[in-house]
Amino acid sequence: MEFGFTAEDEEFRREVRAWLGEHADGTQDRRSWERTLGKAGWIGLGWPESGYGNRTATLTQQVAWAEEYARSSAPPRSGHIGENLLAPTLIAYGTEEQKSRFLPPVAAGDELWCQGYSEPGAGSDLAAVRTSAVLAPGGAYYRVTGQKIWTSLAHEADWCFVLARTEAGSRRHHGLSFLLVPMDQPERIEVRPIRQLTGTSDFNEVFFDGAHARVEHVVGGEGAGWRVAMSLLGFERGVSTLAQQVGFAAELGRVVRAAVDSGAVRDPVVRERLVRQWAELRVMRWNALRTLGGSAAEAGASSVAKLLWGGWHQRLGELAMQVRGAVAGVGPVQWSGAAPYELDEFQRLFLFSRADTIYGGSDQIQRTIIAERVLGLPRELKGAA
Known part of the structure; x- marks a missing residue:
């Protein structure tokens, strides 16, 4: 495997570091920060074409950007769903009108997106979605009805891409469509934040009650939703994995x-766990670079990556509590029962990481994908006892 940074890449890295050092001062709210990034052309570096207000960069330069961003004091991104999931999907499957309408606002940081995939009873088993989209009289728009859950940033988003059934009576992968739905429909869309163990509410329930989605905002054509949705999931784990690391x-x-x-x-067991965490993190990095370099099989690569980092981060949360000892069970502010319990950094890490092996596709689902699609093992019988 050959994956290294050229002199041009290092010059690009210095430019990135200098720009972030000047602008990422932590004073802007997240939406304003997205516009600052967009104005400078930093949104959409990985898109295969410019012309939407973005600049483009090589793969190694994208890695440099992601790494320097993670090292900076810049705020968490609010626009990554539009930039890294929706945009590549539109570039691959969207019409010219759809790309011209939606990519420039994403590149400018003006429109934020959320993902309407998971539902109660249809999380990792995405083919079980029940949200429906019925064509309204006159054929100008669909009426979307149903519930989505664990929808990241839905409380901030301007738009949601929704996987819904446009064919009545269809089952599993058939009859699904990929629709772009505006969130500013207060009488037809309700967003309810989900309070997590950490006390934060990054995820939401979203209820659609006849929400409108225009027919020209169906990506890939009616009935092609499963193919488009699966392609989008392939974009989800790429360069961003290295920044995560x-x-x-x-x-x-x-x-x-x-x-x-x-x-x-001084405890040899703790030392061994610390060394193991370090070694496994190095393995994750080289696996990610190998995948980006094109020497890994496409099928199953993202599932392997998810299995690696999900379990690793969860074990890190457990180790963080172990090294603190008994004090890890007590908050920095004594809880009296009257005020919210205040968590420290390690407690938040431990509690949030409990979900790492579930969200984004559970470990069980990732192992099934590897078994069936990579190893060629017999498929699981659906509905078996």
Whole structure:
């Protein structure tokens, strides 16, 4: 495998670092920050074409951008769903009118997106979705009715791409369509935040009650939803995985320092776990680079990546609590029962990471994908006891 950074890449990295150092001061809210990124052309570096207000970059330059962003004090991104999921899907399957309408606002940071896939009873088993989209009289738009859940950033989003059934009576992968639905429909769309163990509400339930989606905003054509949806999931784990690992490395460093400060590092079992976490993180990095370099099989690559980082991050959360000892069970502010319990950094890491092996496709689903699509093992019998 050959994956390295050229002199031009390092010059690009220095440009990125300097720009972030000047602009990422932490004073802007997330939506304003997206517009700042868009104005400078930093949104859409991985798109295969420019012309939407974005600049383009090579694969190695995209890696450099992602790594430097993760190392900076820049706020978490609100626009990554539109930039990294919707945009590549539109470029691959959208009409020229759809690309001209939706890509420039994404590149400018003006329109934010959320993903309407999972439903109660149809999470990892996405083919079980029941949300319907019925063509209204006159044929100008669909009426979307149903419920989506675990919808990241729905409370901030301007648009949602929704997988829905446009063919009455269809089952599983058939009769599905990929629709672009405006969220500014207060009488037809309700967003309810989901309070997590950490006390935050990044995820939401979204209820559609006859929400309108125009017929020209169906991507890939009616009935092609499953193919489009699966292609989108392939875009979900790419360069961003390497940026995620920069964040993981920073978290691991803080856990190591806590182990030294508490004296837990003197325990040989703790030392062994710390070393193992470091080694596994290196393996994840090289696996991600190998995948980006094109030497890994396409089928199953994203499932392998999800299995690797989901379990790793969950174990890191457990280790963070272990090195702190008994004090890890007590908040920095004594809880009296009257005020919300305040969590410290390691407690938030531990509680949030409990879901790492579930969201984005559970470990069981990822193993099934690898077994059936890569190893060629017999498919699981649906409905078997």
